[in-house]
Amino acid sequence: GNSVTQMEGPVTLSEEAFLTINCTYTATGYPSLFWYVQYPGEGLQLLLKATKADDKGSNKGFEATYRKETTSFHLEKGSVQVSDSAVYFCAHQGGSEKLVFGKGTKLTVNP
Amino acid sequence: DTGVSQDPRHKITKRGQNVTFRCDPISEHNRLYWYRQTLGQGPEFLTYFQNEAQLEKSRLLSDRFSAERPKGSFSTLEIQRTEQGDSAMYLCASSLGQTRSYEQYFGPGTRLTVT
Numbered sequence: 001g002n003s004v005t006q007m008e009g010p011v012t013l014s015e016e017a018f019l020t021i022n023c024t025y026t027a028t029g030y031p032s033l034f035w036y037v038q039y040p041g042e043g044l045q046l047l048l049k050a051t052k053a054d055d056k057g058s059n060k061g062f063e064a065t066y067r068k069e070t071t072s073f074h075l076e077k078g079s080v081q082v083s084d085s086a087v088y089f090c091a092h093q094g095g096s097e098k099l100v101f102g103k104g105t106k107l108t109v110n111p
Numbered sequence: 112d113t114g115v116s117q118d119p120r121h122k123i124t125k126r127g128q129n130v131t132f133r134c135d136p137i138s139e140h141n142r143l144y145w146y147r148q149t150l151g152q153g154p155e156f157l158t159y160f161q162n163e164a165q166l167e168k169s170r171l172l173s174d175r176f177s178a179e180r181p182k183g184s185f186s187t188l189e190i191q192r193t194e195q196g197d198s199a200m201y202l203c204a205s206s207l208g209q210t211r212s213y214e215q216y217f218g219p220g221t222r223l224t225v226t
Contacts, residue, residue, distance in 0.1 A: 004153070036217075043115075044154070044202070044217040089153050096167055097142065099215060101153030 002027045006090050006102035013080055013109050021075040021105045023064075023090035031094040033057075033066050033073040036101075038087045047075075047088070080109045113137075115218035117203050123224045124193055131189045132221045136205030143186050144215060145178055146202040147171065154202055160186060193225045 007022040025031065035047040035057070048057030053068035062077045073090060090102040116135045124130050136143045141162050146154035157176070158168045162183035172178075175193075180186040190197055200222050204215040 043219045044204075046214050046216075049214070091153070097144070097159050098156035098167065098169075099144075099146075099154070100156070103151065103153050 002031075002092070002094050002100050004090050004092055004100055004102035006088075006105050009087075009105040009107070011105060011107045013107070015082055015109055015111050016079045017109075019075070019077040019080045019084075019107070021088055021090075021107070023073045023075065023102060025071050025073065025090070025092045025100075027071075027092050027094040027100075029095055030068070031092040033064070034091045034093070034099065035062070035064055035073070035075050036089040036091060038089065038104075040086070044089070080107070082109045082111050085109045115203055115205050115216050117201075117218040117221050119221055120219060121222045121224075123226065126195060126225055127192055129189065129191045130193060130223065131187055132201055132203075132223075134186045134188070134203030134218060136184070136186070136203070137207075137216055138184075140205035140207045140216070141183070142206045142213075142215075143180055144204040144206075145186070145188050146204065148200040148202055148220070149198075157188075190223075193223075195225050198223055198225045 032051045034049045036044045037047045048059040050057040050066035056065045064075045087104045089104045091099045118133045144159040145157040148154040160180040175191045178188045200220040202220045203218045206213045206215045
């Protein structure tokens with residue numbers, strides 16, 4: 001069935017470190033792919049998205065590229081800040097309206 | 112744009128009681144979604160509406176759960192005869208548009224605790 005697998009957390013980094021959070025998916029067809037972020041005490045917010053193969057989504061210094069051949073959508077940021085501390089969710093939207101989410105990866109960035 | 116709002120934000124109830132949650136989507140958004148999120152997991156889809164029509168329901172939505180969107184604006188999610196396993200965060204989202212890739216905007220959620 002449709003699913004999303006994210007790397008296990010928590011992830012702890014120092015400020016200005018490079019971030020990668022891996023995400024792979026299983027789905028039929030050509031799903032749209034998303035990264036959502038949940039800051040402490042806040043609701044889910046869309047961080048970035050890609051709707052077709054080889055598209056790159058980007059926002060706030062974060063990037064992810066839709067890789068159909070490896071069914072992946074890894075999240076990267078070159079230099080994280082303390083304010084990036086949050087839980088990150090990878091999701092896809094396949095043949096129906098619903099979003100299918102991964103379990104989330106908690107990121108803590110220390111000064 | 113005041114965002115998606117949900118009420119109440121927290122609900123504590125005893126097992127066997129009925130509870131009802133309300134979601135107000137962003138005005139002019141014609142699609143409304145309900146998800147459930149348990150600790151350490153990502154949100155799981157429950158159901159969605161386009162205007163007042165309920166178009167898809169998950170297997171997670173047992174007979175004890177019912178959702179309505181009577182006038183195509185706000186929606187309610189009712190859980191009858193609550194069980195401890197119903198304890199979770201219930202999230203509402205809304206979106207605008209006719210294609211799947213429109214962003215879903217999430218509300219802050221209603222945290223349900225069943226004792």
